[in-house]
Amino acid sequence: MKTDVLIIGAGGAGLMAAIAAKEEGVDVLVLTKEYPTRSQTCMAQGGMNAALGNVAEDSVESHIQNTLKSAHGEADEESIRFMCSEAINAVEYLDSIGVCFSRTGDGKIAQRRLGGASAPRACYAQDYTGLKILHTLYDRANALGIKFVNDTFLLEVLKDEDGKACGAKVLDIRSGELKTYIAKTVILATGGYSRIYDKYSTNSTASSGDGIAAALRAGAKLKDMEFVQFHPTGLKNSSILISESARGEGGYLLNSKGERFTDELAPRDEVSRAIDEQIKKGEDIFLDIRHLGEQFIDEGLPQERKLAKLYENVDPVHDLIPIKPVAHYTMGGIAVDHRSQTNVERLYACGECANHNVHGANRLGGNSLLEIVVFGREAGRNAAKTAKEVESLSVPAHTECFLDREFTNTVDFYKYKEKIGNLLYNKVGIVRKKSELKSALEELEMVKSLLPQMGWSDSSEIYNTNKQEFLEFRNIVEVSEVVIQSALGRDESCGAHYMEAE
Amino acid sequence: MKITIKRGDSYEIYELEDGSYTLLEALNKIKREIDNTLSFSSGCRSSVCGSCAMRVNEKEVLACSYKVQDGDSVEPLNNMPVVRDLVVDMDKSYEMNVKAKAWIKSFNDEAVLDHEAEKINEVQSDCILCGSCYSSCPVYAVNGEFLGPFSLTRVWKYVSDKRENDAAEKIETIQTNGIWDCTLCNNCTVVCPQNISSKADIEKLRVRSSMFGYSDPNFGSFGGGFDGGFGFDGSPSF
Ligand SMILES: Cc1cc2nc3c(=O)[nH]c(=O)nc-3n(C[C@H](O)[C@H](O)[C@H](O)COP(=O)(O)OP(=O)(O)OC[C@H]3O[C@@H](n4cnc5c(N)ncnc54)[C@H](O)[C@@H]3O)c2cc1C
Ligand code: SF4
Ligand code: SF4
Ligand code: FES
Numbered sequence: 001m002k003t004d005v006l007i008i009g010a011g012g013a014g015l016m017a018a019i020a021a022k023e024e025g026v027d028v029l030v031l032t033k034e035y036p037t038r039s040q041t042c043m044a045q046g047g048m049n050a051a052l053g054n055v056a057e058d059s060v061e062s063h064i065q066n067t068l069k070s071a072h073g074e075a076d077e078e079s080i081r082f083m084c085s086e087a088i089n090a091v092e093y094l095d096s097i098g099v100c101f102s103r104t105g106d107g108k109i110a111q112r113r114l115g116g117a118s119a120p121r122a123c124y125a126q127d128y129t130g131l132k133i134l135h136t137l138y139d140r141a142n143a144l145g146i147k148f149v150n151d152t153f154l155l156e157v158l159k160d161e162d163g164k165a166c167g168a169k170v171l172d173i174r175s176g177e178l179k180t181y182i183a184k185t186v187i188l189a190t191g192g193y194s195r196i197y198d199k200y201s202t203n204s205t206a207s208s209g210d211g212i213a214a215a216l217r218a219g220a221k222l223k224d225m226e227f228v229q230f231h232p233t234g235l236k237n238s239s240i241l242i243s244e245s246a247r248g249e250g251g252y253l254l255n256s257k258g259e260r261f262t263d264e265l266a267p268r269d270e271v272s273r274a275i276d277e278q279i280k281k282g283e284d285i286f287l288d289i290r291h292l293g294e295q296f297i298d299e300g301l302p303q304e305r306k307l308a309k310l311y312e313n314v315d316p317v318h319d320l321i322p323i324k325p326v327a328h329y330t331m332g333g334i335a336v337d338h339r340s341q342t343n344v345e346r347l348y349a350c351g352e353c354a355n356h357n358v359h360g361a362n363r364l365g366g367n368s369l370l371e372i373v374v375f376g377r378e379a380g381r382n383a384a385k386t387a388k389e390v391e392s393l394s395v396p397a398h399t400e401c402f403l404d405r406e407f408t409n410t411v412d413f414y415k416y417k418e419k420i421g422n423l424l425y426n427k428v429g430i431v432r433k434k435s436e437l438k439s440a441l442e443e444l445e446m447v448k449s450l451l452p453q454m455g456w457s458d459s460s461e462i463y464n465t466n467k468q469e470f471l472e473f474r475n476i477v478e479v480s481e482v483v484i485q486s487a488l489g490r491d492e493s494c495g496a497h498y499m500e501a502e
Numbered sequence: 503m504k505i506t507i508k509r510g511d512s513y514e515i516y517e518l519e520d521g522s523y524t525l526l527e528a529l530n531k532i533k534r535e536i537d538n539t540l541s542f543s544s545g546c547r548s549s550v551c552g553s554c555a556m557r558v559n560e561k562e563v564l565a566c567s568y569k570v571q572d573g574d575s576v577e578p579l580n581n582m583p584v585v586r587d588l589v590v591d592m593d594k595s596y597e598m599n600v601k602a603k604a605w606i607k608s609f610n611d612e613a614v615l616d617h618e619a620e621k622i623n624e625v626q627s628d629c630i631l632c633g634s635c636y637s638s639c640p641v642y643a644v645n646g647e648f649l650g651p652f653s654l655t656r657v658w659k660y661v662s663d664k665r666e667n668d669a670a671e672k673i674e675t676i677q678t679n680g681i682w683d684c685t686l687c688n689n690c691t692v693v694c695p696q697n698i699s700s701k702a703d704i705e706k707l708r709v710r711s712s713m714f715g716y717s718d719p720n721f722g723s724f725g726g727g728f729d730g731g732f733g734f735d736g737s738p739s740f
Pocket of ligand 3: 640686704
């Protein structure tokens with residue numbers, strides 16, 4: 001199968017890239033391991049930043065400064081300037097294709113304040129910002145006649161004899177067949193890697209870093225992989241996110257003795273560390289929103305009430321909500337330049353899997369939806385322009401296929417998936433120590449060496465999710481290894497990477 | 503507790519610990535610990551991605567928001583080809599959004615959307631494309647070309663959007679295998695996890711279609727429907 005621009009991933013970033021590339025007049029094909037509207041982008045609730053100044057004074061410059069500050073000196077000012085300046089444009093675009101942003105009485109797009117912002121800057125669509133952006137982008141892609149192939153799992157990025165990206169090798173999940181797609185340029189938009197923390201992550205089960213691992217195997221550079229943002233309030237048992245707005249609206253954090261122990265409105269990393277410290281002292285931690293009252297909770301935090309009842313068997317109107325900090329967003333990813341290009345020619349990346357140098361060591365709430373739209377578009381445009389210059393499709397050089405190796409399937413990988421999650425959370429988590437990082441790396445290398453003894457026990461070719469999960473597990477192992485190595489490479493604390501003396 | 507899962511033509515019974523947990527948690531437990539071959543889809547675990555729709559005791563639910571109970575009988579969605587176990591192929595139903603032209607065709611720069619206008623299609627834009635409505639729809643069951651509940655809800659979302667300048671094409675598109683084929687049985691409304699009533703949206707589209715000069719082909723003649731309708735300025739709002 002052939003196309004001009006091949007896009008892998010159909011979240012906000014992939015869809016925006018597809019739309020932009022198609023508008024350049026080239027052939028576009030999008031592959032996704034689920035269906036486009038099921039991508040993790042649908043889970044974003046809080047909002048998308050743009051200094052519209054609709055409800056209070058604001059400026060692009062303040063947005064830039066807030067973002068720079070949060071990045072702890074690890075971001076690129078020029079990229080941030082570009083993203084923040086394009087934000088207004090991006091929101092106008094989304095509005096023009098029909099995203100139902102919440103409105104003020106006089107017909108402007110409503111905005112609310114998220115952590116670290118000097119003004120109410122996040123445009124939102126009730127509690128469903130990501131859902132509505134994702135679905136509307138999908139509708140726009142349909143309007144343009146963009147083709148999707150669903151239930152398709154990226155195995156490897158293919159390169160030609162000259163080392164230029166020229167397609168992808170995939171597993172058709174429905175039929176079990178291996179397929180090759182050939183393209184002039186390839187864009188990776190496969191999302192983040194927080195699921196390496198297994199049960200300690202708010203993310204969709206799909207966020208296993210597949211695109212990042214495949215890029216690495218194809219020779220692409222990764223950057224800042226140690227920067228993992230922990231959200232202070234995941235539900236204790238399930239790690240499902242309880243929105244920051246619960247604290248924003250006045251919720252307290254309490255320990256088992258019923259004491260408050262931190263400023264609930266401090267940045268995410270500080271609050272997460274304060275909670276972590278309490279947990280290490282043996283405390284259980286709770287979010288208390290009882291005092292906000294039933295009426296307020298039902299109007300302002302209905303999803304939170306529903307999820308707490310469902311997953312913790314508590315009703316936040318009368319009970320405390322048990323919480324713990326969990327992995328939420330991964331700042332690191334595939335290194336790209338201003339044109340969203342990786343160091344592998346004709347290979348582009350955008351969205352959470354890429355590192356456009358805009359989040360540095362800490363991402364601001366609302367900047368991720370912004371990033372996927374702004375840089376998704378850049379990646380799409382640039383990949384399309386390059387594709388137009390490429391005269392003919394190349395032939396991929398031979399790559400070894402992981403699935404052809406021998407797997408004895410005597411060791412259960414599910415157990416190790418959980419083990420890696422625990423290992424990372426305990427030793428490569430909110431607070432890190434050199435000795436622990438080293439021991440984590442050793443343990444991980446041990447797991448890696450067991451891969452040939454693992455495998456899948458389901459022998460069916462049809463929709464074999466057991467095999468798919470094993471492929472994801474392989475990526476989890478490879479990405480985790482880089483995360484630990486990167487963490488070891490940075491001695492000092494910086495943003496989300498917090499080192500404690502031995 | 504015991505739950506039964508339909509797998510192809512047979513039913514399999516799984517024994518699980520008693521307790522209070524979601525069906526999705528139960529399925530994950532089976533997958534990881536009891537039977538690696540069980541196939542199902544999931545993603546967000548928080549009722550927003552639409553992946554885990556299935557039927558329990560003959561009613562559509564999201565596995566991640568349903569508390570599993572002793573004796574539950576679980577099956578895949580109806581009216582769509584089953585790929586394997588609880589996984590169905592939704593490509594064709596997704597494609598209905600394309601057939602129905604569910605998008606903004608011509609953007610009206612001048613439209614002012616205020617807080618009130620926002621409410622017009624707030625509920626419709628909550629759809630998570632879980633497919634529960636297609637599974638419950640008796641018309642879709644017999645006519646695979648019927649545009650179906652979620653795509654018609656989506657059309658209403660765009661038709662009712664003040665930013666759409668040109669709804670005529672969409673209204674025309676939904677005349678065949680669309681709004682007039684629906685029996686208004688309300689099944690789709692009952693099963694929707696997002697409290698959307700496609701039935702009500704279809705009724706609104708019927709009214710809007712009449713304003714464009716179309717009429718129910720099941721009553722009276724369909725001819726002549728195209729004149730008179732074009733002067734309509736789109737002012738009434740629902
Ligand atoms: C609960 C939650 C709340 C959030 N709230 C906010 C918020 O309020 N504001 C904000 O700015 N950000 C928020 N975020 C972050 C934001 O949602 C994500 O960073 C962003 O949506 C990532 O988009 P993406 O397009 O890069 O990736 P995704 O949406 O994750 O999409 C990835 C795509 O790649 C595909 N894919 C993955 N692997 C493969 C493979 N092997 N083969 C083929 N396809 C593959 C997937 O199927 C999917 O289509 C939140 C995140 C979470 C989890
Ligand atoms: S209308 Fe309701 S039932 Fe139908 S797909 Fe949308 S959310 Fe699901
Ligand atoms: S009301 Fe109409 S669309 Fe809904 S289930 Fe009944 S026939 Fe189908
Ligand atoms: S897993 Fe997303 S809706 Fe159930």
